[in-house]
Amino acid sequence: MNEPPARVRVTGPPRRRTPLARTREVDAETPLGALYLGSLLREQLWLAARTLATLVLGLGVLPVLFVLAPGLTDVQVLGLPLAWLLLGVLAYPFLVLLGWRYLRRAERNEDAFVELMEAGRGPGPAPRRGGRR
């Protein structure tokens, strides 16, 4: 008689705990929650850095430029000295444009974060909608 093969216990990998709502991950300061928050922070900071870098490139280099090329002082555009046109008129639409682009992208980043948080809503305490837009 053949002995039946010894029983082998078959187990799966240890079962994960029930997934938390993503907002609870952030609340509980789990590594995953920290990752969510960190990615939002990095996105926003990187966006701000790019905006301000454009500001520096657009306006901040002007003094150096006028030192390197003193001839620019005498250039006239539309009857105005170049420096007056750049700093007296064009600087302002430039600033508003940068601000507008920043605002749109910053809100988009936040919308993505909201979506991320709400897409992963699992079991957990019923969310209370706090705050207003």
Added chain:
Amino acid sequence: MRPDLDAAPGIIALVLVSVATLAIGTYGLRFSRTTSDFMVASRTVRPRMNASAISGEYLSAASFLGVAGLLLTFGADMLWYPVGWTAGYLVLLTLVAAPLRRSGAYTLPDFAEARLDSQTVRRACSLLVVGIGWLYLLPQFQGAGITLASAVGGPTWLGSLVVASVVLVNVISGGMRSITLVQAFQYWLKLTALLVPAAVLLVVWSGDGRPGAGPDAVHAGASRSLSWSSPLAESGSMGLYLTYSLIIATFLGTMGLPHVVVRFYTNPDGRAARRTTLVVLVLIGVFYMVPPVYGALGRVYAAELAASGRSDALVLELPRLMLPGLGGDLLTGLVVGGAFAAFLSTSSGLAIAVAGVLSQDVTGRAYAGRRLGGVAAFRVGAVLAVVVPAVVSLSESEVGVATTVGLAFAVSASTFCPLLLLGIWWRGLTAAGAVAGLAAGGLGSGLAAVLTLFPGWADGWVEILLRRPAAWSVPLSFLVMVAVSRATRRSAPLHVRRFMVRLHTPEVVDLDRG
């Protein structure tokens, strides 16, 4: 001169602006009932209204009168002032606006305390808010005195007294809610008062056959070695340093001005705070395109003002110089009204900010077992906030208006800018680091400026470095803050991660914000 007749349009404009300001303030009073109403208008101000109010508050006499005068005297390098004052809002928008609103604090000291959990940092910030506020109020009152003396006649102290009284009555009666309306009204008043005369004067200039600057228009600043069309203060590396230091002070100083920051708490949420800032950028950008017109026309028609050192009066006197008769009188009335509105709105905003801090940290405290209520404490704080600089402005008038305003920006950039940026974006900031950085930046920039007020003992590079300290004092403050925070890493507040959630996540997400 016909002083009695000349004064008429100015006096009428002055009375009208004061009456309108007080009337709108009284209208607002009907809605101001709670402490929250007084301090942050219960956070119900919509972006467009709030942006008008912020702009109305921000455009001080330095913007309304000073820029045109500086342009007349020194030329294009002075364009950096208005550009920097506007760009400051872009920096504010990208790095500070939304998180600051989301922090949920009333004032800068509140923010510092909430972030760092430390009474010491709170006190250091209160001290700085009151210091910067008084520093900024002083030239407003002084400038008002000088302006009214030149536009209306009468002694200099009278103008300071009038502005101080109107501000005090307004702030005490209505607080922030009524002030929001008043400030919004004053932005549009100031824009009209500057834009309409500029347009008329441009037409006059065209009618005259578009004359260029006469031979006597050669700039009065004899020491200047560069032409009027250069965006640099002086030639060589010193000019480069001066220009960049000015850029740093204005770009980074705006976010720390107490009367600017306090406005962000009146937004309903972080997104509204951002949108408000963008509208502000538009509003003050439009405004700042106008003063160069006065500067350029002044070069043609009023060169003697620069020569005689009275260039600050350019905006007030140009209409009559170019347009004799009734037209000139009407325009003069308009610009005097605008200038007066500029003094009133900036001083009111500063008084509110300083009064808010004083009422929380000084007048609202219990003394000998007795304690003032919230609104009463705010009112006593307002009296202190206004009376102290008003008295100083009466007694001593040697300090130049532009010097003091520049000093306020440099101190703000060297203290609150590092505190806000590191507090918002870097988890590693500690209370000890913040205090050390505030002390280093504040003492450095403050000391440099005080030494500048007594000229003659330094020259060359030393004088240049002291005249515009921001380029070294701002990095110094950042460095000290980071270095000391690193050294005291263990004392970092425990709730910092939770606080970051509060600062950076949109309010609609349901999260625990501490």
